[in-house]
Amino acid sequence: METTFQHSMGDCKGFGVILLELLTGKSIEVSRIDLVRWVRSMVREEWTGEVFDKEVRENELQWAFPLLNIALLCVSHFPETRPTMEEILNKIEEVMDEHEQHQERFASKCSSNGSNCDECCSLHKIIPETWDSPGSNY
Known part of the structure; x- marks a missing residue:
């Protein structure tokens, strides 16, 4: 079992x-x-948006922040705080379902008012629980 x-x-x-x-x-x-260290330092310095690849920033930033949270949980310095693979799958499915619902909800609003969709595509924030500790070097 161990x-x-x-x-x-x-x-x-x-x-x-x-x-x-x-x-x-x-x-x-x-x-x-x-x-892992680089991403954590970027998040800690509040440059989280700079972490993402250009393609992610341009096309799919909505789901990138929640997925970054999941990734940071997975690479937690403390193994006992990492989620199980089943929990990871459930979290990713939740993110994708939420993203899909968000897209459906705002598709008509964004296209009808001709905006670039800034007001309806708010960025997700990195949740503090994904940091190992505020003073961590990792």
């Missing part, structure tokens, strides 16, 4: 790193940076 627990925690952290790579457009193999 082996299964440890295996799922590793899967969770690995998944979090992959999700961070997708959101940032940075590969840890190519860039050789500590991606």
Whole structure:
């Protein structure tokens, strides 16, 4: 049983790193940076919007912030605070369902008033629970 627990925690952290790579457009193999540390420092300095890859910023910023929260939970410094893969799946499904509902709700409003949709596409904030600690170097 303990082996299964440890295996799922590793899967969770690995998944979090992959999700961070997708959101940032940075590969840890190519860039050789500590991606988790870099993202956490950007969030801590309130430059969170700068974390995202250009394609994400231009096209899908609505779901990027909630997915970043999920990724940060997955790579938590403390393994016991990481979610299970089942919890991760449920959270991602919630994000995508909410995004879909948001798109449907505001599609007609955004297209009818000719705006660039700023008022109906508010950015999600990074939730403090995804930080390991306020003074963490990670």
